[in-house]
Amino acid sequence: MVCQKISFLCSLFIQKKIAFTFPMKIYNQPARNEWESICTRPTFSLKQIESQVQNVLNSIKEKGDTAIQKFTKDFDKIDLKNFKVSTEEIAEAENLVSDSLKKAINHAYQNILVFHQSQIETVKKIEITKGITCWRKSVGIEKVGLYIPGGTAPLFSTVLMLGIPAKIAGCKKIVLCSPPNKEGKIHPAILYAAHLVGATDIFKIGGIQAIGAMAYGTESVSKVYKIFGPGNQYVTVAKQLIQNEGIAIDMPAGPSEVAVLADKSCVPSFVAADLLSQAEHGKDSQVILMTDNEQTANQIKIEVEKQLESLPRKDFAQKSLENSRFVILKNRQEILDMSNFYAPEHLIIALENPEEAAEHIINAGSVFLGNYTPESVGDYASGTNHTLPTDGHARAYSGVSLDSFIKKITFQSLTKEGLNQIGQTVIEMAETEELKAHANAVRVRL
């Protein structure tokens, strides 16, 4: 795999004019038939952990809380008898969160609330023809599960992104699971946010155990109908397996990524900061710059190197830049074409007249327009959701929104006149499809 990559890169060095050496791969005016390989994501097969994850899930299905306790001891190194976060623990967490962080969380909460509330749809009754009325009603999914990963950094922002639309949707049971640390605690900022969004049940359960507990239900955890949230490869596989059993999930998971479209109107230091902010996510995350200007690419490169020096996680970001590409394209149209071909999770448009460019975007998760809209505003507080389709899934999937927490039920109501009007059509079609009793259900009424 590594060998192939090196030889591919070498062949590019030989065939093409390459402007600079750099951890990122650089492509200058590649032909269209090279786009596929340039836009390839780092891939990981998760097949090899599937049976291990399935075994843990089976055990949870069978033994409930006893299995949760065992796996929490095995994986999180803490022996918990009670997984539920108590009211006292929530009150304690509220005291531990600084006033400045509370203020920030509340500010983000407000913006996310406003945008997701704007997604509420009212019922529109449509008179198809006289006597035939059809409509759809949005109803919150009764029971949903939110998974918030643990690790060194507490992802309380994801609590807002999943919890706020769940609350607006009117989900009655909002179960939230997050792994306990070695002291058997969840980070106070997570608990503060969980309480703020109105999570109804909060559990100290992580990884496969959390997904299994919410999918099957245990003595203490309520079974839910849909599970949301990011996680490591074990969580990803667990979500896929329970989806095969009929539990809905938010979307397929993959490493985070950003594409930045930049022309000479961009501010190179801004673009460099955006590329680095994605690169710090993890060594598997991907960063692609698409530009029509070699000089702009050079300026951004110099800025990346400069800013990289002052980053506390320099080595880490440098590593992830190896998955990343600078692509110099012919013109604005080619930039937009390649962006749609790549279908990025995050898309920053640092082009002249970004609004016009945005109109041509057909595949992307979330789009950031102009020089004052860095990706990090959407990650936290602009109002949009940060749970987005990665790995090219933006071609078919939307990011999380209010829609993800509701289902739409269709209704139809016919008068006798309406049925008269449509009856012969239904009979003709049903009989051709050899469904006589379907035709009869109309005939008996006419």
Place this chain on the structure above:
Amino acid sequence: MVCQKISFLCSLFIQKKIAFTFPMKIYNQPARNEWESICTRPTFSLKQIESQVQNVLNSIKEKGDTAIQKFTKDFDKIDLKNFKVSTEEIAEAENLVSDSLKKAINHAYQNILVFHQSQIETVKKIEITKGITCWRKSVGIEKVGLYIPGGTAPLFSTVLMLGIPAKIAGCKKIVLCSPPNKEGKIHPAILYAAHLVGATDIFKIGGIQAIGAMAYGTESVSKVYKIFGPGNQYVTVAKQLIQNEGIAIDMPAGPSEVAVLADKSCVPSFVAADLLSQAEHGKDSQVILMTDNEQTANQIKIEVEKQLESLPRKDFAQKSLENSRFVILKNRQEILDMSNFYAPEHLIIALENPEEAAEHIINAGSVFLGNYTPESVGDYASGTNHTLPTDGHARAYSGVSLDSFIKKITFQSLTKEGLNQIGQTVIEMAETEELKAHANAVRVRL
């Protein structure tokens, strides 16, 4: 399995007052803790065919059209060299469809079009706060695949249900696959409907081959991003497997089902016709009647027996009634509660004041109100979609609609003032999540 069922039924006969013997199981005022077993669907494990389906998929991925040709010969018993339906074949099909069927299809087309067009959403730009604007744009999924099963009856109605929203959504490539018969043809009504909805590529490919061809692409079939449509157990498993590889699908599949809620205001002969119309779908389909009135149940039972006699597929319908239940409940509230507990694909409300009852429905695919709205109108021509969540999936999934063929891309645009307003919040949150470069992407701009 059969033994268990018989003994369960016997114990009910002993414990409870049962009104009549009948192929359907009858429950009179069951306790709440019995609801789960009453509402159980017939289950089938598809695990045993998974590796067979995976092998066929792998072969298609590797060998493309050559594999399609081989499996078409093996499974459909016809050796086709060219799978694509030609313009001549479509013209020929149009001549073969009777004028009365054309008229019916066109009538249904018009109603389905009107309802699905009403689902178009316009862009709403939301000013979250001064200088921060967020919005969502709906974009059609570029390439979609529709699967239409073969068999004795041509499911041209499903062509309308999938093709019309695909066309409204603006999907650029609409691939449609349906198995060839032994003469290497697709039923003319399917071709007529496919042409009407604007399918861009029509192929004579069935079963696993069709799903594999559309998921991976072959020399003749374009790879698509989302696959829709019903099918047998092989198609169901193939769709599940390709979903695990990141291709989106419409929803999980299961046998069709209807719940009818009826009180003394219903017309027993109408209800009986509705129950039988569902029963003719297949021997695994399920029919549940929920009523608060024993006399009504008796009247419906007599009508079912009477109408069953005159059905051409009497034995078949009788067989499927064995999966089915009559439940007599305490009152209207209990009827609504059990209906929501069951989460039916189709729900017929033959209760007094059906509009009021409809307001309490929280889990259902599509709902039919009152005495003149049989399920068959929604199956064909009222305007609503007939591709609906079965097997209790209505708890988390919606039926197919325009939404299924689009994704919503979020956009945000901040002015410098907007970024100033939100900057400190983003910095505070990013730093607490230990994402320094995220904070830096804001700082560099302030």
